Amino acid sequence: AQTVTQSQPEMSVQEAETVTLSCTYDTSESNYYLFWYKQPPSRQMILVIRQEAYKQQNATENRFSVNFQKAAKSFSLKISDSQLGDTAMYFCAFMKPGNQFYFGTGTSLTVIP
Amino acid sequence: KAGVTQTPRYLIKTRGQQVTLSCSPISGHRSVSWYQQTPGQGLQFLFEYFSETQRNKGNFPGRFSGRQFSNSRSEMNVSTLELGDSALYLCASRAGEQETQYFGPGTRLLVL
Numbered sequence: 775a776q777t778v779t780q781s782q783p784e785m786s787v788q789e790a791e792t793v794t795l796s797c798t799y800d801t802s803e804s805n806y807y808l809f810w811y812k813q814p815p816s817r818q819m820i821l822v823i824r825q826e827a828y829k830q831q832n833a834t835e836n837r838f839s840v841n842f843q844k845a846a847k848s849f850s851l852k853i854s855d856s857q858l859g860d861t862a863m864y865f866c867a868f869m870k871p872g873n874q875f876y877f878g879t880g881t882s883l884t885v886i887p
Numbered sequence: 888k889a890g891v892t893q894t895p896r897y898l899i900k901t902r903g904q905q906v907t908l909s910c911s912p913i914s915g916h917r918s919v920s921w922y923q924q925t926p927g928q929g930l931q932f933l934f935e936y937f938s939e940t941q942r943n944k945g946n947f948p949g950r951f952s953g954r955q956f957s958n959s960r961s962e963m964n965v966s967t968l969e970l971g972d973s974a975l976y977l978c979a980s981r982a983g984e985q986e987t988q989y990f991g992p993g994t995r996l997l998v999l
Contacts, residue, residue, distance in 0.1 A: 807985065817975065818990065818991075819977065819979075821989065824987055865930065869988075873943060874932050875932070876932075877930045877932075880930070
C-alpha cells in the first residue's frame with residue numbers, strides 16, 4: 775500500500791504572506807498522480823492542484839504552486855499572497871491509475887488577518 | 888455540470904440500527920468512492936465502485952457495504968450501527984482511472 779505523510783498538523787500564516795505545506799509519499803510505482811485538496815470549515819472538499827508524475831514541470835494554479843521532487847518523493851504546496859479564505863484543512867493525496875486515492879492526515883492552515 | 892450530491896446531509900440513528908446513504912456523481916462519471924472522516928482517524932477509504940463493480944476496498948468490517956446502479960448513483964449501507972460509526976461520510980466521483988476525484992458535501996451521521 776502507498777503511504778502519504780503530512781508532518782505538519784497545524785500551520786498559520788499572516789495574510790498576504792507565503793506558506794509552504796509539506797507532503798511526502800512512499801511508492802515503487804513510476805506512473806502516478808498527486809493532488810492537493812482543500813477542505814474549508816464548511817466541509818466541502820475542493821481540488822486545489824494536480825500533478826502528473828511523468829511531468830517534470832511543477833503545476834501551478836493562480837496563487838497555488840507545487841514543488842514536486844520525484845526522486846525525493848516530496849510534493850509540497852506553496853500558497854502565495856495568503857488570503858483569509860485559504861483557512862482550511864489541506865490534504866495531500868496519491869493515486870495510481872485504476873487504484874484508490876491515498877490521503878495524508880491533513881494540515882490545518884489558519885490565515886491570520 | 889452539477890456537482891456530486893449526497894443525501895441526506897444529516898442523520899441521527901441509534902446503536903443497532905442500519906442506515907443507507909446515497910450519492911449521485913457528476914454526470915458522466917462512472918466511478919464513485921466512499922470515505923469515512925473522523926477527527927481521530929482522518930480520511931479513511933471505504934470502497935470504490937466503477938461501472939457497478941466494486942473495484943477497490945478499504946479495511947472496514949462487513950457491516951459496511953455498498954452498491955452502484957446502472958446510472959452510476961451509489962448507495963452505502965451500514966448495518967448494526969455502533970457509536971464509533973459517527974462520522975462524516977464523503978462520496979467522490981471521477982470520470983476514469985486517471986481522472987481527478989471530486990467530492991460531495993458529505994453526510995454527517997450521529998449514532999446515539
